[in-house]
Amino acid sequence: MSLSRDPQELLAIAAELLDGVHDRFVSGVGAPSAVHKGPDDFATAVDLELEKRLTGELRDRTGIDVHGEEFGGPDLGSGPIWVLDPIDGTFNYSAGLPTAGILLALLDAGVPVLGLTWLPLVGRRYAAIADGPLLESGRPLPRLSRSSLASSIVGMGAFNIDSHGRIPGSYRLKVLAQLSRVSSRIRIHGSIGVDLAFTAAGILGGAVVFGHNAWDNAAGVALVRAAGGVVTDLAGDPWTIDSGSVLAGAPGVHGEILDILGSLGDPRSGLEEGHAQ
Template structure:
């Protein structure tokens, strides 16, 4: 099999080639309704077909994409692709959106790429690091404090149910605001995790579980020397239901805060 450095180079070229179409399509309307508050544009579908075909032809490795699915990810080797992360932003003409691509081997992300054409930023990393921004290596993450960090936070509806209920997210946001006045809600998991890997953010709280949203960023945060678990502190896997990614030190503080918030919400429910 082609080695990781070669595969990373191929992936870079493919995403570079798709960037102009990504930029041309900004503002594309919803074309496929996928559920409550979730949709895809025609550009999502077009980019996934194009990128998947090129990756398969150039590497012989199958692709699992957000829109069309693909092979299961626990065994073997697969690309995992989100052709447009931050679709609401993209469709509204907001620049905070991008293309996410990971290479997963036996369920473990070993390459991660986050392309943000609207911002002129291209993040990439292989297992072991470093993380590259526009081809230049970035320093590894240093231990830090939550009070000094910006934190990316996932979006929510306070009335939402599901795996991570909206009321818990709301309470966690309130608790976090007491310790850090620099919470950011970008509307893009890929940006939250890439910015954590690069040190712009001290950490990211991700409530989603989809591998196409999370795998690339997890690979990069790990390559940068960050800590990645789920919200309960368990080691992140491709099947995890959430992501907590942060610089050393910040991660521990965030995990304590999440535990305290869960206990408080549980106590309020039981009263």
């Protein structure tokens, strides 16, 4: 199945539906864990409620199925499909930090063609069709201009130094250390959606994302591309929904960060053999 409806129409419908859950998102701030999903990961009852509601509304209004973080869905590489994260930055949301939002992307054959990132607690709404422009609260923003890492704020994913997972904590610490040699303005927001949306908007010069889930990454990738930014994985390969990471940035900044990452070698090379996962 290929995309048969006007992307502009679909973007308008999606924006309307996200606006419709704004008040519930705001009123639920501080919600405790309701579902334990693994080490340092949980979902609140609001996550579950919003995903069920938006999934039903998106299907009814667009005729397109939905793959959500909490309840899953059809294969993401299939025909057009929405991919939804009802609350990105769940720890922040549960703690009352405002860096949390709703992420929604429309994929066609696995490629993001629409991206929406709603940040109700800071009053920001970012949306775009793949070829741009990037819209902030309906207003088009200028395309990203070439910039330097030294003059930029950079968003970076969180880390636990003792983690021996897919991208180990020791490597993440090296990334932080080497980035800080060029830019002293490194920020850990605890929300991939915030990092990528703010990169698209030019607030951040770039974002280093260690997560690999499509519901975290697809919306922001669409926004950065629409804004004229550069998106790859951490190795510099083109980003796809199967990528294990994201490196996004303004022209110039992306290349400088990629050079730094390249100098650090394989993320797993420093692991002891018995610790690999």
